[in-house]
Amino acid sequence: MPELPEVEIVARSLNTIVSGKKIVASELLRSRLVPDCSPTDFADRLRNCTINFVNRRGKHILFDLDNGRTLVTHLRMSGRFMHLPIESENPKFAHAIFYFDGDTRLVFDDQRHFGLMKIVETSKVSETESIRKLAPEPFSDEFSSDYLRTQLRSSKRSVKEFLIDQTRVCGLGNIYAAEVMFLAKVHPEQPANTISAAKSVILHDKIRKVLNEAVSLGATLETNETNIGGSIYGSGSDWAWRVYDREGKECVICKLPIHRIRQGGRSTYFCKRCQKKTAVRQSK
Numbered sequence: 225m226p227e228l229p230e231v232e233i234v235a236r237s238l239n240t241i242v243s244g245k246k247i248v249a250s251e252l253l254r255s256r257l258v259p260d261c262s263p264t265d266f267a268d269r270l271r272n273c274t275i276n277f278v279n280r281r282g283k284h285i286l287f288d289l290d291n292g293r294t295l296v297t298h299l300r301m302s303g304r305f306m307h308l309p310i311e312s313e314n315p316k317f318a319h320a321i322f323y324f325d326g327d328t329r330l331v332f333d334d335q336r337h338f339g340l341m342k343i344v345e346t347s348k349v350s351e352t353e354s355i356r357k358l359a360p361e362p363f364s365d366e367f368s369s370d371y372l373r374t375q376l377r378s379s380k381r382s383v384k385e386f387l388i389d390q391t392r393v394c395g396l397g398n399i400y401a402a403e404v405m406f407l408a409k410v411h412p413e414q415p416a417n418t419i420s421a422a423k424s425v426i427l428h429d430k431i432r433k434v435l436n437e438a439v440s441l442g443a444t445l446e447t448n449e450t451n452i453g454g455s456i457y458g459s460g461s462d463w464a465w466r467v468y469d470r471e472g473k474e475c476v477i478c479k480l481p482i483h484r485i486r487q488g489g490r491s492t493y494f495c496k497r498c499q500k501k502t503a504v505r506q507s508k
């Protein structure tokens with residue numbers, strides 16, 4: 225599933241490609257993509273509006289429209305956008321199509337069928353169910369070192385589960401959480417409320433570092449207009465994870481083999497020597 229950096233790059237790419245474009249018609253081909261709206265309502269609410277800009281909140285992509293509405297999209301597992309010439313055929317998993325004034329259309333294609341869209345009043349975007357509970361954006365002032373410290377102290381869950389909880393820290397998934405814990409030298413099973421004050425400052429720093437690094441890399445990659453999706457850092461890129469997906473391979477710091485454990489049904493990768501558990505006590 226795309227994590228914050230990938231969604232950021234998708235939103236930036238879309239902003240470049242579709243801002244200022246007028247939607248003359250829309251088609252909803254898989255009704256469950258937009259659970260609270262019929263295909264007819266979907267088409268009605270989007271007809272003849274212009275896309276002001278595209279941005280992001282958490283992993284949600286927001287199309288700000290000039291009719292006072294915002295189209296909120298979550299790519300989930302495999303959702304992607306394709307900017308195509310009008311004469312080309314629809315891709316196999318075309319679930320929504322936005323026809324532009326001119327000779328192109330934007331298709332939402334989703335092989336795994338988990339994608340979600342919602343049309344909301346722009347003034348109420350922050351009150352939308354899935355957005356309301358999100359933690360502050362990781363690059364915002366609100367996401368301060370004090371904020372993170374307070375959140376850590378109030379959670380008894382493992383630091384790994386804490387980091388991927390979007391209501392605590394916004395934007396980290398399985399991959400970046402592993403990278404953050406490795407850089408911060410934190411054991412993934414350490415209870416969040418036992419992280420020391422000094423360590424929580426380091427975690428805060430590494431969260432921003434890891435996300436920033438990935439966004440910066442993504443920004444250097446060329447956008448493929450016909451495939452704007454979450455699989456940005458796939459094969460062919462020079463990207464290499466420090467610890468994620470490296471079970472049995474040498475730790476880049478100490479050369480010990482990287483370990484994999486299961487947490488909440490998902491794999492966590494870490495180095496037993498570099499990421500030691502500290503004594504479990506409620507830190508001050």
Ligand SMILES: [Zn+2]
Pocket residue numbers: 475476477478479480495496497498499
């Ligand atoms: Zn190591």
